[in-house]
Amino acid sequence: MTVQDVRAFNRFYTGLIGALDYGRHLYAPYTLTESRVLYELAQVPHLDAVELRTRLDLDAGYLSRILNKFEDAGLIERGPSASDPRRRRVRLTARGREAAGLLDERARDTVGALLDTVAPADRPRLAEAMRTIRDILGPSAGGQRTGPGEAVLREPHPGDLGWIVQRNAALYATEYGWNADYEGLVARIVADFAEDHDPHLERVWIAEEDGRPVGCVMCVRDEAPGTARLRLLLVEPEARGHGIGDRLVRAVIDFARGAGYRELVLWTNDVLTGARRIYQRHGFTLVTEKPHRSFGKDLLGQDWRLHLHTPSE
Known part of the structure; x- marks a missing residue:
């Protein structure tokens, strides 16, 4: 490979991206950089301004002007960071x-x-060619892994629903000693979705990192009118700590609110402490607890609920 080969590919790719945005409507009424800021803020519940600047490699003054513009337009709200009062937390409004x-x-x-x-x-x-380019030119070219910025949330591809069943069964057996009854439950949940679901009201997200799935979650209709149910939140052990679980839960909340649901509910067990912390961060409240014998273990089941405020409320 020569320098000319790389430059030729760069010209082709740049021209292709330009053609995708023919007429410059893709980011309107925002600039490309402003759109990148909105995208990053949409991936997690909130970011410190310093983290945001580092992720996007932006000049501090330039980012400050963008955030001032967004705050004036009612797109963001800022406050003191919970981890460092000297920093400013930034999060999107409705x-x-x-x-x-x-x-x-x-x-x-x-x-x-x-x-x-x-x-x-x-x-x-x-897809394989794109992964190859990322693998070769990513970390070895001096790039940094940016944690949650590396993961992509997408719709399931063929085979992903089976992956959800397999990984849930394997992880819960390894981490909590649950037996095959849990695999059967997950298989039924996934099969029900695959056979009959309304894409306007129900959805599955796969978190993909470096070309492979590392997490998942589902949003399905509940039996109660106006209520959605969050199901099967999972993040692979090596991908934890990057905010992926928060992003998956936020995706469900935003989707449920946009679909017109009034409430979002979920059922979990008290031993799943990491997942419970995520739910609490996003405003879920514990409604009821009940002991039960399931999956070969004595467990304490918990029902959690989140009221979905609409913009008019």
Whole structure:
């Protein structure tokens, strides 16, 4: 490979990205950098301004002007950081999440239109080529892993639903000693979704890092009217501590609110301390507790609930 090979690919890729945004409507009414800021803020409940600047490699003054603009427009709110009072915490408002969601929807539609031009038989080869470029030019080229910025939340691909069943069964057996009854429960939940679900009201997210799944969560309709249920939150052990669980839960909350649900509920067990901390951070409250014998263990089941405020409330 020569320098000219890299430059030729760069010209091609730059031209392709420009063609995707023909007419410059993809990021409107924001600039590309402003859109990147909105995207990063949408991935986690909140970020310190310093963390945001580091992730995006932005000049402090430039980022400050963007955040001032966003705050004036009601897209963000700022306050003291819980971990360091000297820092400023930044998080999206409901209006900000709506703006970020619109940008994400446009990007999905645009890239989807591009993929429609690729023959199905060529898509695995294209994905593998992209992973190869990231693997070779990422860390070895001086790049940094940015934790939650590295993970992508996406819809499930063929085989991912089976992965959800397999990884839930294996992880809970290893970490908590649960037997095959739990695998049967997960398999039924996943099968029910695969066979009959409304994509406007129910959804699955896969967290992908370095081209492989490292987490998942589901949002499905509950029996109670106006209520959605969060199910099967999982993050692989090596991917924990990067905020992926928070991002998955936030994705469910935003989706449920956008779908018009009034409440979001979930059932878990008290031994799942890491997951419970995530739920608490996002405003879920414990409603009831009940001991039960399941999956070969004596457990304390817990029901948690989150009221989904609408913008008018």
